[in-house]
Amino acid sequence: MRHQLVLVIDFGGQYTQLIVRRVRDLGCYSEMVPWTGAAEKLAQGRPDAVILSGGPRSVHDPGAPDLDFSLIEGIPTLGICYGHQLMAHRLGGRVERANDREYGRRHLANVAERSLVSDLSSDQVWMSHGDQVEAPPHGFSVTGATDTCPIAAFEDAGGSRFGVQFHPEVSHTPDGRTVLHRFLFQKAGLQGDWSSQNFIDDEVERIRAKVGSDKVLCAVSGGVDSSVMAALLTRAIGDQAVCVFVDHGMLRKGEAEQVVETFTQTFHPNLIKIDASELFFEALSGVTEPEAKRKVIGAEFVRCFELHAEELAGCTWLAQGTLYPDVIESGSPTAAKIKTHHNVGGLPDWMKLKVIEPLKWLFKDEVREVGRKLGLPEDVVDREPFPGPGLAVRILGEVTAERVRITQDADWIFRSELKSRGLNKGIWQSYAALLDVRSVGVMGDERTYENPIVLRAVQSEDAMTAQAFPFEFEFLEHVCNRIVNEVNGVNRVLYDLTSKPPATIEWE
Numbered sequence: 001m002r003h004q005l006v007l008v009i010d011f012g013g014q015y016t017q018l019i020v021r022r023v024r025d026l027g028c029y030s031e032m033v034p035w036t037g038a039a040e041k042l043a044q045g046r047p048d049a050v051i052l053s054g055g056p057r058s059v060h061d062p063g064a065p066d067l068d069f070s071l072i073e074g075i076p077t078l079g080i081c082y083g084h085q086l087m088a089h090r091l092g093g094r095v096e097r098a099n100d101r102e103y104g105r106r107h108l109a110n111v112a113e114r115s116l117v118s119d120l121s122s123d124q125v126w127m128s129h130g131d132q133v134e135a136p137p138h139g140f141s142v143t144g145a146t147d148t149c150p151i152a153a154f155e156d157a158g159g160s161r162f163g164v165q166f167h168p169e170v171s172h173t174p175d176g177r178t179v180l181h182r183f184l185f186q187k188a189g190l191q192g193d194w195s196s197q198n199f200i201d202d203e204v205e206r207i208r209a210k211v212g213s214d215k216v217l218c219a220v221s222g223g224v225d226s227s228v229m230a231a232l233l234t235r236a237i238g239d240q241a242v243c244v245f246v247d248h249g250m251l252r253k254g255e256a257e258q259v260v261e262t263f264t265q266t267f268h269p270n271l272i273k274i275d276a277s278e279l280f281f282e283a284l285s286g287v288t289e290p291e292a293k294r295k296v297i298g299a300e301f302v303r304c305f306e307l308h309a310e311e312l313a314g315c316t317w318l319a320q321g322t323l324y325p326d327v328i329e330s331g332s333p334t335a336a337k338i339k340t341h342h343n344v345g346g347l348p349d350w351m352k353l354k355v356i357e358p359l360k361w362l363f364k365d366e367v368r369e370v371g372r373k374l375g376l377p378e379d380v381v382d383r384e385p386f387p388g389p390g391l392a393v394r395i396l397g398e399v400t401a402e403r404v405r406i407t408q409d410a411d412w413i414f415r416s417e418l419k420s421r422g423l424n425k426g427i428w429q430s431y432a433a434l435l436d437v438r439s440v441g442v443m444g445d446e447r448t449y450e451n452p453i454v455l456r457a458v459q460s461e462d463a464m465t466a467q468a469f470p471f472e473f474e475f476l477e478h479v480c481n482r483i484v485n486e487v488n489g490v491n492r493v494l495y496d497l498t499s500k501p502p503a504t505i506e507w508e
C-alpha cells in the first residue's frame, strides 16, 4: 500500500529532522529532502503535503536556498521560519531584515479566528530569526503577530498555503502540535495512515520483492537496530535470513554471551557466532585515527564474512541496521559529514554483497516500537544504543586487548552503579572511555603514571542533540573511587559535561 507522504524540504534548518519526527508522531509518513534535491524528488511523484523548513540564511543572500513554487502548485504547503519567508518572497510578498532579531519565547497575538493558529492552548511560540516578512503575498491574510513581528503567521484565501515565522515543531512552542495537526488533517486533508504496524507490513512486502529467493546475511551486534533489523528480515523471509554475530572483542563486559543467549533462546536459534577478536586486534594494531579505525573495522567485518563463506554460502545481500539519523549525519548536501558511522560509509569498495537497509527511514524510538511489535524482548528493545565499532571509538589511541579490558571494567562499574540506583532510565547513553594521555598519581606510596577514564552519560531524544546528565556530586565521587580502586591501569576519573553540539556523544 502506498502511504500518503508529507515531504519536508530542508533549507539547512536546525530542527528539520524534528519536523519529520513530529509529523510521523501524528501518524503521517514524512521524509526529508535537501532543497537541492527537491526538484528531483518532486518529479518522482507528488507528495500529499509539503513543509518548508527553517534555515540560517536570508532569502536575499546570493545563492540562498530556493524553491521553484510552480513545482508544488496545488499541494497544501506550510512554510516554517525561512520557509515562511521564502513563500512570501517567491509569491510576491516582501521580506526584510528585522529591526529586532527575535530569538526565544514570544507571545502570539492578533490571532485571526478559524485560522491555522487560532485557539491554541498557549500563546507562547519559539522564534529564531533575523529577517521577517513585511508584506504578505497578494491574496494572503495575516493571521498572527508578536510585539516585534507583525506577520508571524499568514495564509492564502484558497486555504492551502500557510506560513508561520515561529517553530511549531520545538517543545518551546507548547501547542505547536495543534498547528501541525491542523495543517495535516484539517487543511491538507491527510488520513494519518502511518503506524509501526503498517511499516512492518509494507517493509515485509518490499524485502520479499527486493531479495526474491536470495539469502540475506544479517549482521547482528546485539544492539537494538541490528536486532530489530534481523527480526524484520526473519519475519519477511524466514530461513533465507542468515543471522551472524561477529564478536570483535570490543563489546561491553559480558555482552557477547548475552547477545548469543538472547538471540538463540528468544527468536533465532540458528544464529552463527564468529569469534574474531584476534583478527580485529591484529588489524587495529598501530591504528589511532578515529576514521581509520572505523574503516579497518568495516573492512574486517566483511573479511570475516568472506572467511566464513562456507557457513554463509549463497548470501548475496548484507542487511544493516542503519537508521535515519545515521543517513543524515553521514553527509547530505545540507549537513556536514561529522563521522563515518561504519554501517553506512565504511564498507570497502571490494565488498561484493549488495546492501539492504530496511530501517533507514526510521528514528530510534520508531525502531523500538517496531521491535516491540515484532515480539522482541523488552531488554533488547530498551537497550542503550551502542556503536558498531564498539569500544574502539571509546578507546582513544591504540586499541589493544589490555586497553579493552580496562575500559570494560570501568564501564561495568559505572553502568552497574547507574542501574542499582535506577538512574539508567533517564539516560540515553552512558559509558566509560579511556584516554591516551597519561598523568601522575600516587597509590599506596607509589608513583603511578596511567591513563584517565572519562565518564559520559547523556540525555537525548534521537542522538542528534544531547545534554550531559546532571548527576549528584556524591554519585560521581563514589563511581570515581570504585574505578580507581578496582580497575588496574587507571589513576584518574573525569566526567564529561559537554553537550552535543558542540561535542558528539562518542569521543571518536
Ligand code: XMP
Binding pocket: 294, 338, 339, 340, 341, 342, 343, 385, 386, 387, 388, 389, 393, 429, 463, 500, 503, 504, 505, 506, 507, 508
Ligand atoms: P555521535 O558520537 O556522532 O553518535 O554523537 C550519535 C549516535 O551514533 C552512535 N555511533 C555509531 N553507531 N557506528 C554505529 O553503528 C558508528 O561508527 C557510530 N559512531 C557513533 C553513537 O553511539 C550515538 O548513539
